[in-house]
Amino acid sequence: MRSLLFLAISLLTFSLKSNANHVNDFNSHQSDTLKKGTNYILFSKSENIESVSFSKSKKSKENIVYIKFGFPTPIPSSNGIQGNILQSNRKYTxxxxxxxxxxxxxxxxxxxxxxxxxxxxxxxxxKLTDAEFPLRLKLHSGKESIDLEFTEAGEWNISIELKNN
Incomplete structure (x- = not known):
């Protein structure tokens, strides 16, 4: 009788653990977000987008979204002449x-x-004015795209930097 009870408890434990692992795997694969904050979500970005940063002004009462989009600012060289030559030869597009x-x-x-x-x-x-939130946008620039959402109203500052190819 004890062995039958032990077998039943073992099967039940195994079954519950297996089911819990399946549920846990399902939850971890369900989210397709790259970056999630308390009031924003970055759903996807194309390969040539290096970074995306989000910040929200706590002081402003306006519903505005500022999006800076482009390439990283060139780092100036300590040698002025060399820095000018490097920057003048650099072409992003x-x-x-x-x-x-x-x-x-x-x-x-x-x-x-x-x-x-x-x-x-x-x-x-x-600059996007009089925004209504939640605001989800998919932005396209040539082959590049980014899908993001702001869940909370306010003044947003977003910086999207492309890779320096």
């Missing part, structure tokens, strides 16, 4: 232009207006 978003898909939420301005010689600044 064939025509020397700074990348822009060709297409912006609004997957959730909305914004009233978008304005683009030059942030630096290698980066553009996009």
């Amino acid at each position: 064939e025509d020397g232009s700074v990348p822009v978003f060709d297409k912006i898909d609004i997957l959730n939420g909305k914004y009233a207006d978008i304005k683009m301005s030059k942030d630096t010689n290698v980066r553009n600044l996009f």
